[in-house]
Amino acid sequence: MHLLACPRCCGGVAVSGPQVITCVACGTHYPQLAGIPWLYREPALVLGEWRNRLRLYLDDFATEERLIERDLSAAAPAPATSRRLRRLAAAYREQRVAIAQLLQPLDFSTRATDGAMMKAFAVTVPRRQDLHSYYTNLHRDWCWGDEENDLALTAVARWLPRQDGCRLLVLGAGGCRLAYDLHEAGLAAQTVALDINPLLLLAARQVMDGTAVGLYEFPIAPRRPEECAVLRNLAAPRPVRTGFSFVFGDAFDAPFAAGSFDAVLTPWLLDIVDREVDDLVRQVNRLLRPGGSWINHGSVTFIGRRPADRYGLDELLDRIPALGFSRPEHDELEMPYMRSPASRHGRVEQVVTFACQKLTSAPCVPSPPLPAWLLDPRVAVPAGAGFETAGLASRIQAFVLALIDGRRTAGELAATLVEQQLLDPESAMAAVRGLLHRLYDEQLRPPPS
Ligand SMILES: C[S@@+](CC[C@H](N)C(=O)[O-])C[C@H]1O[C@@H](n2cnc3c(N)ncnc32)[C@H](O)[C@@H]1O
Incomplete structure (x- = not known):
């Protein structure tokens, strides 16, 4: 404890309650998970991100298990392949339980892990360091x-x-x-x-x-x-x-x-x-x-x-x-x-x-602070900051996906984009195929190793 300092202001910290550490200078509270101090500049934000990564990790294994079951029932694989798949499916199941147990201190819930929600939000969490990186x-x-x-x-x-x-x-x-x-x-x-x-x-x-x-x-x-x-x-x-x-x-x-x-x-x-x-x-x-x-x-x-x-x-x-x-x-x-x-x-x-x-002190560059609208749920999110482009991209994607009715071809989907004057014919065809291909690939996404 005597070595620790607040990651925001470098003030001293002290235990202020069960599993809570508080900066004596700026008053920020930091949790301890299973007794280990959680000392990130934005402790709640980072905890939320790791919880999402954990859900995504567990979901990836569940998806892979389902794909294996599908292969086993549909393709009647050779005995050796079948043995491997069964072994992997059992391992994925047990691994999910073991990881969830190990990470219980993150106090995460698996509620609301509806597939569409996961795709809409969890995958957009910064993936710079993932849960299984360096596993x-x-x-x-x-x-x-x-x-x-x-x-x-x-x-x-x-x-x-x-x-x-x-x-x-x-x-x-x-x-x-x-x-x-x-x-x-x-x-x-x-x-x-x-x-x-x-x-x-x-x-x-x-x-x-x-x-x-x-x-x-x-x-x-x-x-x-x-x-x-x-x-x-x-x-x-x-x-x-x-x-x-x-x-x-x-x-x-x-x-x-x-x-x-x-x-x-x-x-x-x-x-x-x-x-x-x-x-x-x-x-x-x-x-x-x-x-x-x-x-x-x-x-x-x-x-x-x-x-x-x-x-x-x-x-x-x-x-x-x-x-x-x-x-x-x-x-x-x-x-x-x-x-x-x-x-x-x-x-x-x-x-x-x-x-x-160390011979002399080198001035330390503090991490740039995150914007208030990201940290404080009461602060308005500014227009701009690339959100319009991201929003437009999502709407175009949603528009194309909504046209998929089991009858239209990729060519017809592309033609609709041309009719709406969103793209020229050649780019529309490439764009639709690219989108469908990516979504198709994502269904086959391998689980974390
Ligand atoms: C290549 S691994 C090396 C792990 C370990 N030192 C070893 O030799 O096996 C890099 C480690 O750095 C951690 N890491 C990456 N970025 C970090 C950061 N900004 N702060 C603290 N740890 C970080 C990763 O989680 C990972 O454990």
């Missing part, structure tokens, strides 16, 4: 064996400061195995694991408390037929020792007081964020005490939105001193990555680990 990391962390985890531990441990009472923050901790291993190795007295994804942290917390979690793995390329769905028992070698805590939050608005940590680790995070890498580096700088260490571990395949942000290794190492750090020292190691024992698929990565020290 497989849980299996790698807690049941595939030691190889990848040990390599990561060795690669990172040598760069951590050897300091009594070291306070370590792991940003984007995911399934938390690396954070756990570093903590268990005695390299930190206090370790805080922060991640944006509640599924990963809730599963990791349960595993690290000493309660195994049963979840299915759906390998990309199963080695054997029965490995299309593998029930995994995620378990830690032993319950984590004291001094380890979890926080739900966004690394770009990390909810900790400035200078709270002796070391900050960003494992496989820098390369996947879709905001400016520099902003994250500035945030790391803010979180470290003067002289504290930043250790980065992972790939150098940046996916930033701006081309200029997709740094190569040398560019990145050159850039970091301008953000208040010493020039990083680094090493590289070819490592297996996400190689499931049940899958023919796996990666080999040239993994880079670097470390540097």
Whole structure:
């Protein structure tokens, strides 16, 4: 609690009620889910989004199960195919129950998950980080064996400061195995694991408390037929020792007081964020005490939105001193990555680990605030902001779909658009076919793996 700060104003926070934390400066209330602080700048908005993602996730599995039942009854598949489908259907059913149970702390309801409503709203939730993004990391962390985890531990441990009472923050901790291993190795007295994804942290917390979690793995390329769905028992070698805590939050608005940590680790995070890498580096700088260490571990395949942000290794190492750090020292190691024992698929990565020290403070750029009309249900939503175009697009789509009566052809649908002077004949035909094709494809959307 003493390390935490309000993600909005950086004020101190205090427990103000059962499962509630309040900022002593701006008065914002933040929930705790299963005892883990939920410290997003807009806690209610973000909670609603994750609940929607969860509903969508569960719905995807239910849809896939229905498609399997349809295939089984309609197509009379070969015995091996039939076995695989039955196995998958059973796995999807059990996985839905297991995930819903694990994410109970989100206090979500599955009411109103009418298919049309889901399609109209849930899919428009920003999908930057989805519930099942990095889900497989849980299996790698807690049941595939030691190889990848040990390599990561060795690669990172040598760069951590050897300091009594070291306070370590792991940003984007995911399934938390690396954070756990570093903590268990005695390299930190206090370790805080922060991640944006509640599924990963809730599963990791349960595993690290000493309660195994049963979840299915759906390998990309199963080695054997029965490995299309593998029930995994995620378990830690032993319950984590004291001094380890979890926080739900966004690394770009990390909810900790400035200078709270002796070391900050960003494992496989820098390369996947879709905001400016520099902003994250500035945030790391803010979180470290003067002289504290930043250790980065992972790939150098940046996916930033701006081309200029997709740094190569040398560019990145050159850039970091301008953000208040010493020039990083680094090493590289070819490592297996996400190689499931049940899958023919796996990666080999040239993994880079670097470390540097905070020399000066770099001014941190706060996330741009969301508009009032998004945050406050009483504030009018402004016309403009692209809504007219989106509205018109939905109306045109609704107009075309309403014409579908079981008799009209795609050509006739296109002709109506031409009659209404909405499109010329060639574009109308392409547009109608494109729309029908997309909707047809969506019916076959595969479930999250
Ligand atoms: C590639 S995974 C790496 C996970 C873990 N560090 C590992 O090495 O297995 C990236 C992780 O960053 C998390 N993440 C992505 N964006 C984030 C953000 N803005 N703040 C905090 N965590 C984030 C994801 O949920 C995911 O767990």
